[in-house]
Amino acid sequence: MMVELCFALEKQGISAFRFDFSGNGESEGIFQFGNYLKEVDDLHAVIRHFTAANRVVSTIIGHIYLENLFAGGNVVVLYASLHHDIKKVINVSGRYKMDRGVEEILGKNYLERAKKDGVIEFKSITGLLLRATYESIMERLNTNMHKAGLKIDPACSVLTVHGSVDEIIPVEDALEFAKIIPNHELKIIEGADHRYDKHRGELASVVLGFIRDDKYA
Numbered sequence: 001m002m003v004e005l006c007f008a009l010e011k012q013g014i015s016a017f018r019f020d021f022s023g024n025g026e027s028e029g030i031f032q033f034g035n036y037l038k039e040v041d042d043l044h045a046v047i048r049h050f051t052a053a054n055r056v057v058s059t060i061i062g063h064i065y066l067e068n069l070f071a072g073g074n075v076v077v078l079y080a081s082l083h084h085d086i087k088k089v090i091n092v093s094g095r096y097k098m099d100r101g102v103e104e105i106l107g108k109n110y111l112e113r114a115k116k117d118g119v120i121e122f123k124s125i126t127g128l129l130l131r132a133t134y135e136s137i138m139e140r141l142n143t144n145m146h147k148a149g150l151k152i153d154p155a156c157s158v159l160t161v162h163g164s165v166d167e168i169i170p171v172e173d174a175l176e177f178a179k180i181i182p183n184h185e186l187k188i189i190e191g192a193d194h195r196y197d198k199h200r201g202e203l204a205s206v207v208l209g210f211i212r213d214d215k216y217a
Contacts, residue, residue: 001195001203002063002072008204014211015055017046033132034140039075044083051085059211063092074098074145077177080158081151089158090207093166093194096173098143106132111141146180154182159210161203163192185210 006016047057060079062072073094080089095101103110106120114120114134121131152158158181162174171188178186187206192199 001200002061004200005061005204005207009208009211012208014208017050033130033136034138034143035136036075036078036139036143040079040082043075043079047083047085057086059088059090060086061090061092061207062094074143077145077152077158077181078143078148080153080156081148084153084156086156088211089152089156090210091158091160091177092203093162093169094145094160094173094177095169096145096176098140098145101169102137102140106137111137145177149177149180150182152181152183157183157185157210159185159187159206161187161189161206163194163196163199164188164190165192166194168194 002018006018009016043060047060050057060076062074062076073091076089077091077094080086106114106122110120110132111134114132114137119131119133120137121129124130158177160174160177160181162169162171164171174186174188178184189196189199189202189206192203196203
């Protein structure tokens with residue numbers, strides 16, 4: 001989905017750079033469950049790289065994918081709460097309530113098992129064997145998106161996009177972001193699931209409109 005979105009931006013003359021966080025996708029490193037602050041650091045390093053090359057990074061876009069293992073939507077919101085060098089943030093299907101969805105990934109009594117054994121092994125949607133430590137699970141559970149949203153500079157415009165029939169993260173999470181982020185727009189795409197399989201054109205249109213300050217449907 002993000003590849004297609006980048007292509008759509010580039011067709012409109014907007015330069016886009018897409019990357020996977022350390023240990024995820026095509027990037028090197030070891031996957032760490034709930035590794036949000038490290039991923040914020042990854043994003044900050046990318047932005048500093050382009051800034052040093054005299055390239056202006058005006059907008060950051062994040063989307064949670066692969067059964068909410070890789071939390072791009074949350075990372076861009078957390079980034080904006082910690083760094084005030086971005087004008088626009090696009091949170092695509094981000095999670096507000098961080099305790100939800102963990103049991104679906106790690107199984108029942110995950111916290112007790114992780115505390116006892118130190119680590120839980122689980123498989124990603126693609127069948128890759130991954131590990132979650134007790135510490136990494138606690139990092140996720142202790143990540144407070146409410147506090148993060150309140151800390152975003154009002155000068156930073158935030159767009160939250162969410163599918164109305166998202167099967168991974170309920171649309172109610174998007175409504176919670178809308179309540180707390182100071183300078184916020186909310187766009188619910190009717191009929192869209194978490195991956196926007198049948199609504200990617202509409203998603204691209206919404207994203208383009210927000211970046212360009214155009215009115216979108």
